[in-house]
Amino acid sequence: MDRKLIFLLAFTGGFVIMSIELLGGRILAPWFGSSVYVWGSIITVFMIALSLGYLIGGRLSLRNPSLQRFGSLFIAGAVLLGPLYGFGDELMAAVFERVEDPRYGSLLASMALFFLPTVLLGMISPYSVRLLVQAKDESGQVAGLLYFVSTFGSALGTLGTSFYFILWFEVDTILLLLSGALLLCGALALLAPRQEVAP
Amino acid sequence: MKRLAAVLALALALSPLAQAEIIHEERSLYRNILVRDQGSERCLLFTVRRSNRNQSCLDRDDPDRLIFPYARMMLSGLLVTPAPKRILMVGLGGGTLPKVFSVLTPQAQQDLVEIDEAVVTVAKRFFDFTPTAQMAVHVQDARVFLKRAAARGTTWDYIMLDAFTGDYIPEHLMTKEFLEEVRAALTDDGVLVANTFASSALYDAETATYAAVFPALAEIRLDETLNRILVAQKQPFPDEATRLAAAEALRRPLRRFASNPLPLAQNFNVAPPFSASARLLTDQYAPVNLLQQR
16 A cells, blocks of 8 residues: 555645635635625535545445545545536526525535535545554554644645735636646546555 | 933924824724824724824814825816715725715715724714715625625716725725626716725736726826825716816815815826736736735
8 A cells, every 4th residue: 555645645635625715715705705704604614514524534434445435535526626617606696696695695605615525525534544554553643644744735735825826826727726636636546556455 | 401402302393103192992803993193183093013004084173174195086086077976985994085975965875885893883983974864884895785786786976995905905806807896886977986006016907907997097196195096987088178177166165175186187197007917807816915015
């Protein structure tokens, strides 16, 4: 099992999550403003989605864990980001027309746009732990290292997006690059040689 | 003895500074709000850390006097739309401009949009801001307000944008898409007046974006201030003679506010230049706060 590959993938997952969360503010602002509750909606949705992702990812890792299944999480995450630049505006317009209160409007819109991809991305961490842990007594250390790597990825995703990417690229271009990174991660895992996972 | 006199003179010269007193301080959801008294001047400040930018000032001995040139400059739209009936103001500050308009155009309806409830409270409590029957205060994000208004088909003939406080700029209020929404909310002979940025990398991007949306664009800068005001219309501006005549007609009504409208007409620079390489600000690309620091 290529441990480095798994850490790289977990890093990328963390990076992408926070980059999307930051872009979320920009994506919602034209429709729901930049009031404090818009950020509240975005963070709430990301937290709920991540918590569910952790739960589901952990459950999923019980049955035949493999690098290939791990890779398909990334592919699915990339696919679920599609609607964001496909029909994000139409969706927000529909919410805007139906929900007068921008608090619930932004909550609903963030739910529709960010919930599913974030659940998928949340599944990465527990699944990585399962693939990495070889023996019971090292599980805490492995989990710690994994959180370190993925959260460090999140930090860089936040910094890179807010300091540089928005200055260089359009929002849709950044989203496309993030999806591309997820697809690449998925392909690397799918193409990796099949290996036994520790029981 | 001479030295003592010099010290005394210096102390006297500095004394108004020493008397500056913060009479109110609060941290709202969006910013720090301070109210400072200095002599007869009372000022609203949104931040003290990085800059001492006053947002709005009131002369308590002469409440009508417009202390800041920029407040006077926000009246420039009257040169091209002399008798507005429906006014929209984004960013309330101390509520100075609504008061001026309620004197100049008492019949006009005024919609005042401010994102921060605390600013409205402070304006009422410390700056003699009393909404008249003609005014409606909306505590809301301006972009959301305008989108809702557009859906109802509401229009205004005098729109003022004064939401750019200097330390953090609401990026979604500077994009091409937003300005298109503003244009849609303007009557055919309506005018947009925006208090904007005179320096930094933002200057070109902003001018280019306004010019891309509005066929008629003018810039007003006065030597005494760093502010620049953009005036924009859907239709061509009235000619210079008409604008000067409008300024002349404003002279008397503005006297009460210790303001002279003539410099506004004299410095009404149509089609301000901007760098051809400037990238338009859009909802997709609006690194406004990063550009401003350049």
